[in-house]
Amino acid sequence: MVRIPVTLGQKKCDILIGRDAWQQLDKYAERYDRVVVITDRNVGRLYGGRIAFPKIVTEPGETSKSWASAEKVIQEMLALGLTRSSAVIALGGGVVGDLAGFCAAIYMRGIPYIQVPTTLLAQIDSAIGGKTAIDLPAGKNLIGAFHQPEVVLINPEVLQTLSRADLVSGLGEVVKYAVMAAPELLDILRAGGEMIFTAPHESLSQIIVRCCTIKAEIVSADEWDQGLRKQLNAGHTIGHALETATSFRAFTHGEAVLFGLAAEARLSYRLGLLDRQQLAEIEGACQLIGLPVVPSDLSLTEVKQALLRDKKNRADRISFMLPRAMGQVEEVLLSIDEVERHLEAVLYPGKV
Numbered sequence: 001m002v003r004i005p006v007t008l009g010q011k012k013c014d015i016l017i018g019r020d021a022w023q024q025l026d027k028y029a030e031r032y033d034r035v036v037v038i039t040d041r042n043v044g045r046l047y048g049g050r051i052a053f054p055k056i057v058t059e060p061g062e063t064s065k066s067w068a069s070a071e072k073v074i075q076e077m078l079a080l081g082l083t084r085s086s087a088v089i090a091l092g093g094g095v096v097g098d099l100a101g102f103c104a105a106i107y108m109r110g111i112p113y114i115q116v117p118t119t120l121l122a123q124i125d126s127a128i129g130g131k132t133a134i135d136l137p138a139g140k141n142l143i144g145a146f147h148q149p150e151v152v153l154i155n156p157e158v159l160q161t162l163s164r165a166d167l168v169s170g171l172g173e174v175v176k177y178a179v180m181a182a183p184e185l186l187d188i189l190r191a192g193g194e195m196i197f198t199a200p201h202e203s204l205s206q207i208i209v210r211c212c213t214i215k216a217e218i219v220s221a222d223e224w225d226q227g228l229r230k231q232l233n234a235g236h237t238i239g240h241a242l243e244t245a246t247s248f249r250a251f252t253h254g255e256a257v258l259f260g261l262a263a264e265a266r267l268s269y270r271l272g273l274l275d276r277q278q279l280a281e282i283e284g285a286c287q288l289i290g291l292p293v294v295p296s297d298l299s300l301t302e303v304k305q306a307l308l309r310d311k312k313n314r315a316d317r318i319s320f321m322l323p324r325a326m327g328q329v330e331e332v333l334l335s336i337d338e339v340e341r342h343l344e345a346v347l348y349p350g351k352v
Contacts, residue, residue: 035054038100065135067134125215182210218232237319264323
């Protein structure tokens, strides 16, 4: 089993990766007076029987990241008698992890929680680092808290149950890591070929360890997202705007990030920060997984409104982590007028 430490001042959160990782749950659970599992209906059906604690079951999908869902979960936590000495286990993908972590952060001013991610996206990204949130109609992750898990337990074997679409969503975040810091990940993806989808637990283990190591190092250096950690937002400014503008129906999160990476590379090129060869390299990396198609009825006005409400913005400037080369990104702040001049061209490169 691989152990990757996330060092956060006086606290340390370990990431444990291996087929036996879930067997560590009992050791951690015995520290608390009560433990409850928060999961969704699909994951609960697959794995709920393997974890012998009471369950709070939500509906799958982004719509569960809402005030209504959070209130329902918290009411059930109260009904189950959870105290400030209790803990929550987040069993599921990114939505479950965000919702469960957020509920743990605000319940009785904060109780511990354990991340047990079951999707590739959650295993390499969202379960690590303590960002928890719910959505508003106005945008994604607009209400949230930094709340670090006690431990992250990753069993790559559960990836065998994922659909191709769910794997592609996670691979979008893998490409993000490649574009921002680790181009060698693309070589591993190419070498894996179709086995990435037919035997993901075998072909993706090396990628999971590498991505978790990168994120652990970044979060250890910048827990509160004030500097280095902003790199992890590559592809997310346009990606989140697309998710919001399409009411979270047109893209999975990873697909939106993948498209955001390509669009932000085009924006960087149009601003003179990236040369044509580097642009082609990044677009090629995104095509390696398969870029999603932007809906023809996408409202650019709604995309702009979502960009203006992005939580990363400063004053009237929209924050982008734009690539300068493969493996290197930097923050660029743009006015909405500057974004408007380029938006259609970066979303529809063959049209303009």
